[in-house]
Amino acid sequence: MRIIKQGETELVELTASYNRVLAEDLRADYDVPGFDRSPYDGYALRSQDTSDQTPVFFEVVGHIGAGSVYESYLEAKQAVRIMTGAAIPRGADAVIMLEDVTSFAEHEKTFVSINKKLYHHQNISFQGEDVKKGNVLVEKGTVINPGIIALLATFGYAKVPVKKKPVIGVIATGSELLEVDQPLEPGKIRNSNAYMIISQLDRAGAIATYYGQLTDDVQESLTKITSVIDEVDYLITTGGVSVGDFDLLPEIYQHLEADVLFNKVAMRPGSVTTVAKMKDKLLFGLSGNPSACYVGFELFTKPVIDYFLEKHEIGNEKQVAILSEDFSKKNPFDRFIRGYYYLEDGKLYAGPAGKDKSNMVHSLAKVNCFIHLPGGDRGYKTGDRVNIHLLT
Amino acid sequence: MRIIKQGETELVELTASYNRVLAEDLRADYDVPGFDRSPYDGYALRSQDTSDQTPVFFEVVGHIGAGSVYESYLEAKQAVRIMTGAAIPRGADAVIMLEDVTSFAEHEKTFVSINKKLYHHQNISFQGEDVKKGNVLVEKGTVINPGIIALLATFGYAKVPVKKKPVIGVIATGSELLEVDQPLEPGKIRNSNAYMIISQLDRAGAIATYYGQLTDDVQESLTKITSVIDEVDYLITTGGVSVGDFDLLPEIYQHLEADVLFNKVAMRPGSVTTVAKMKDKLLFGLSGNPSACYVGFELFTKPVIDYFLEKHEIGNEKQVAILSEDFSKKNPFDRFIRGYYYLEDGKLYAGPAGKDKSNMVHSLAKVNCFIHLPGGDRGYKTGDRVNIHLLT
Numbered sequence: 001m002r003i004i005k006q007g008e009t010e011l012v013e014l015t016a017s018y019n020r021v022l023a024e025d026l027r028a029d030y031d032v033p034g035f036d037r038s039p040y041d042g043y044a045l046r047s048q049d050t051s052d053q054t055p056v057f058f059e060v061v062g063h064i065g066a067g068s069v070y071e072s073y074l075e076a077k078q079a080v081r082i083m084t085g086a087a088i089p090r091g092a093d094a095v096i097m098l099e100d101v102t103s104f105a106e107h108e109k110t111f112v113s114i115n116k117k118l119y120h121h122q123n124i125s126f127q128g129e130d131v132k133k134g135n136v137l138v139e140k141g142t143v144i145n146p147g148i149i150a151l152l153a154t155f156g157y158a159k160v161p162v163k164k165k166p167v168i169g170v171i172a173t174g175s176e177l178l179e180v181d182q183p184l185e186p187g188k189i190r191n192s193n194a195y196m197i198i199s200q201l202d203r204a205g206a207i208a209t210y211y212g213q214l215t216d217d218v219q220e221s222l223t224k225i226t227s228v229i230d231e232v233d234y235l236i237t238t239g240g241v242s243v244g245d246f247d248l249l250p251e252i253y254q255h256l257e258a259d260v261l262f263n264k265v266a267m268r269p270g271s272v273t274t275v276a277k278m279k280d281k282l283l284f285g286l287s288g289n290p291s292a293c294y295v296g297f298e299l300f301t302k303p304v305i306d307y308f309l310e311k312h313e314i315g316n317e318k319q320v321a322i323l324s325e326d327f328s329k330k331n332p333f334d335r336f337i338r339g340y341y342y343l344e345d346g347k348l349y350a351g352p353a354g355k356d357k358s359n360m361v362h363s364l365a366k367v368n369c370f371i372h373l374p375g376g377d378r379g380y381k382t383g384d385r386v387n388i389h390l391l392t
Numbered sequence: 393m394r395i396i397k398q399g400e401t402e403l404v405e406l407t408a409s410y411n412r413v414l415a416e417d418l419r420a421d422y423d424v425p426g427f428d429r430s431p432y433d434g435y436a437l438r439s440q441d442t443s444d445q446t447p448v449f450f451e452v453v454g455h456i457g458a459g460s461v462y463e464s465y466l467e468a469k470q471a472v473r474i475m476t477g478a479a480i481p482r483g484a485d486a487v488i489m490l491e492d493v494t495s496f497a498e499h500e501k502t503f504v505s506i507n508k509k510l511y512h513h514q515n516i517s518f519q520g521e522d523v524k525k526g527n528v529l530v531e532k533g534t535v536i537n538p539g540i541i542a543l544l545a546t547f548g549y550a551k552v553p554v555k556k557k558p559v560i561g562v563i564a565t566g567s568e569l570l571e572v573d574q575p576l577e578p579g580k581i582r583n584s585n586a587y588m589i590i591s592q593l594d595r596a597g598a599i600a601t602y603y604g605q606l607t608d609d610v611q612e613s614l615t616k617i618t619s620v621i622d623e624v625d626y627l628i629t630t631g632g633v634s635v636g637d638f639d640l641l642p643e644i645y646q647h648l649e650a651d652v653l654f655n656k657v658a659m660r661p662g663s664v665t666t667v668a669k670m671k672d673k674l675l676f677g678l679s680g681n682p683s684a685c686y687v688g689f690e691l692f693t694k695p696v697i698d699y700f701l702e703k704h705e706i707g708n709e710k711q712v713a714i715l716s717e718d719f720s721k722k723n724p725f726d727r728f729i730r731g732y733y734y735l736e737d738g739k740l741y742a743g744p745a746g747k748d749k750s751n752m753v754h755s756l757a758k759v760n761c762f763i764h765l766p767g768g769d770r771g772y773k774t775g776d777r778v779n780i781h782l783l784t
Contacts, residue, residue: 018595034576034581065568067567069578085568138757145757146588146686147588147686147758149590150584150686153572154584155582175459180406180549181548183548186461187479190546190547191545192546193542195407203538290542322738345712346777348738364538364542365539392784
């Protein structure tokens with residue numbers, strides 16, 4: 001975190017701001033309500049004229065909808081018919097609801113009969129009672145939801161200052177990779193990691209730029225990385241980072257004179273995750289194994305994106321859950337199990353999303369959390385409390 | 393639900409399919425693994441040649457990376473150096489991990505010395521052990537997440553069949569409404585509902601088409617609605633549905649000969665929510681009050697969108713939570729409180745997102761659930777178990 005940069009601010013249309021990160025505090029540009037107004041359909045009048053002893057007749061001297069204003073000053077025993085949200089006429093100090101009056105006409109005038117004592121200020125929404133002008137309503141770093149959109153509209157944000165999304169390049173490496181539309185060949189598999197990462201980037205609020213897949217050739221990879229590095233804020237490669245003979249990222253980092261921050265993590269899966277720094281860019285070398293790749297992204301790349309976006313919360317939300325299955329085998333390393341959490345009767349449970357062999361791509365489909373099982377000399381049992389990382 | 397239509401299927405690029413609803417079952421087009429393969433970097437050999445009594449020397453006769461194949465047949469005391477994911481050579485029945493061998497050269501040949509008994513089929517990922525060809529991996533109606541993207545790529549879905557998003561028109565009505573970029577005027581407020589609804593539509597997976605705001609004029613509204621109704625699957629109007637004199641939707645429904653399905657709901661807020669049917673379209677008449685509008689959308693429009701998309705789950709997720717604040721006032725009507733849920737020590741709590749006066753737009757910002765308080769002759773207390781609707 002100490003070495004990574006934070007992104008810039010851009011203005012987007014209000015309708016394009018949903019789910020973006022607010023880059024400045026959202027402030028009220030006026031009091032809300034902006035004037036004393038009626039919370040109901042009814043009649044505005046002077047409370048001192050009302051009585052619960054005897055019916056009082058009020059002359060209806062005006063009729064205003066929301067958005068219009070009664071220009072005169074309300075006198076004794078006058079009433080103005082008023083709609084929800086309309087401004088209280090000067091002179092009036094209370095509103096009686098529509099259903100509490102009886103109206104009648106006489107000599108071409110309209111009257112209402114009121115049989116109820118109102119108190120001073122009854123049924124009035126006062127200027128500024130919701131929000132005072134200048135108040136901070138939402139702090140920068142917040143992800144914009146529909147309620148915040150309503151606030152932005154209310155306070156005149158036709159354009160919204162949001163954090164620019166980081167642009168993150170994706171390159172898949174591995175001579176065994178086929179493109180998605182290619183037929184299978186012996187010994188080969190279709191490239192799934194790049195597409196998975198692209199959608200993880202989407203979910204994390206970044207822009208993915210896909211540069212295709214490369215064979216395990218140092219020169220080819222080097223040329224590619226060098227040619228694209230200036231177009232992106234960060235670069236993700238998948239594959240090529242384990243200790244196998246054809247794993248070429250270490251050599252590439254050397255050629256690039258990139259500063260390898262770490263290239264091994266005491267965890268499973270994802271132990272070969274590598275992060276290197278090159279000028280102000282980070283290069284994320286994720287595993288070619290789908291679940292290690294998934295975990296590596298969420299644990300190492302996602303927090304960097306959050307930081308770039310100056311979000312309040314860095315990294316995925318963490319919670320405590322009750323384990324719904326045994327993990328009886330002990331493991332010296334911390335494990336991040338592809339998990340599925342659910343609420344049952346108000347309690348949070350988590351279990352494996354499927355068989356957790358690291359090569360089993362199909363259990364990824366149900367994953368909505370990682371279950372973090374610290375390494376040590378014992379396994380874990382159903383009912384144990386464990387930390388989980390939410391992926392939604 | 394009985395009268396609403398369901399949408400069609402369209403093919404989109406894999407990279408555009410994230411967060412869309414799968415329109416057909418996702419099936420494996422081959423076994424996974426597609427061939428017997430190595431889960432580790434190591435040496436493929438015949439387990440019958442190994443021993444834990446005495447070191448055995450194997451001649452290294454080949455060296456294959458992921459994606460290539462050893463063409464010969466493996467003979468006694470031969471080993472093939474093999475990378476993770478590479479196909480097991482014919483004749484071999486086990487893989488020993490790289491760290492368990494010592495290699496040496498002699499007479500320009502390479503040998504490995506192995507001091508460990510392997511069993512038949514040790515360290516082999518078998519063809520089809522993850523997934524059998526033809527298996528349904530993900531059912532239609534599922535929202536596509538990054539793990540499902542990985543599966544789609546693995547099984548060659550360069551284009552993905554997804555449900556077409558419904559196109560939903562949005563019209564704001566009310567003479568009191570200013571546009572977002574207009575300065576305030578006495579008695580007027582800026583239109584916030586339309587923008588809020590547009591983002592709620594986005595969150596729900598629909599396409600919003602905004603037709604602007606109208607004054608409270610029947611003829612103008614009628615002309616507008618008639619001119620746009622053929623462009624949309626459903627139409628949402630905000631405002632104009634309460635019992636105030638300037639509320640014009642009832643008259644408009646009559647002119648359109650729309651069949652009003654209901655125009656009052658025994659709930660707070662949102663009691664004036666109206667839904668009418670016109671040919672195969674639904675017209676949603678939501679309240680002009682921001683929180684009633686928000687609730688009306690989530691309770692009535694969102695489930696219709698889910699049904700249109702043929703999602704597995706219709707409507708927002710419901711959970712049981714522990715109330716974190718008193719609601720001591722009884723209310724004859726069911727209430728949907730703008731709430732905020734949170735997990736604490738694995739338990740789900742919910743409280744009001746802010747002051748819940750229905751005209752207070754600013755409490756919408758924190759809303760991530762509705763707390764459903766059934767109407768009746770008592771209030772609710774901190775610690776009571778209540779149903780909540782999740783809005784995320």
